[in-house]
Amino acid sequence: MARYIGAVCRLCRREAMKLFLKGERCHSEKCAVEKRNFVPGQHGQDRKQRKVVGYGLQLREKQKARRIYGLLERQFRNNFEKAAQKKGITGDNMLGMLERRLDNVIYRMGFGTSRAQCRQIVRHGHIQVNGRRVNIPSFETKPNDLVEVCEKSKKNPTILAARDATAHAPCPNWLEVDRDALKGRVTGMPKREELVQIQLNEQLIVELYSK
DSSP states (O other): OOOOOSOSHHHHHHHTSOOOOSGGGGGSTTOHHHHOOSOSSTTHHHHTTOOOOTHHHHHHHHHHHHHHHTOOHHHHHHHHHHHHHSSSOHHHHHHHHHHTBHHHHHHHHTSSSSHHHHHHHHHTTOEEETTEEOOOTTOBOOTTOEEEEOGGGTTOHHHHHHHHHTTTSOOOTTEEEETTTTEEEEOSOOOGGGOTTOOOOHHHHHHHHTO
16 A cells, blocks of 8 residues: 655645654654754745745645645545535545544554554554454544454554553543553544644635535
């Protein structure tokens, strides 16, 4: 499965905000946004002053969303088209589907310090849903799904270290988590007003794809 393998700190600098792509590093003084808060590249400091409007603003919101959730363009576009076919507000549907991806659910439960790490945890077969092992990061969870670390993986040092490192992170209202047992349950659908940590204007993304 295709994925971005370049330097992720450049992505945060390009969007001029923390996207929390490198886990604990993003909370330290080593964060690239803290050290070099300008667009990457030879002329990055000169481009910092340019005002973005219209199509450029819509594009930046779309790129920001893609990078936060770790999707490539075709994956993100397919997600949008599915959201557009559902009843309700397309932007809210899109964010809800992204939040219910298995790799993101693991991240929200605190079993990984970044979505990239959670994607790897899922791909390596450490996670099961309703008693069945699932190794597809894009697997869409549903309300009442039980998501847990496999029995053989409950002593995995990477997962345990991530759980301890994310102990301070709040759990969303649509999830119930037992951190000691390394499991949790999806109790409902994520609502837009609950996703305050996602600094996105999804309406701009809808406008971009609707042209």
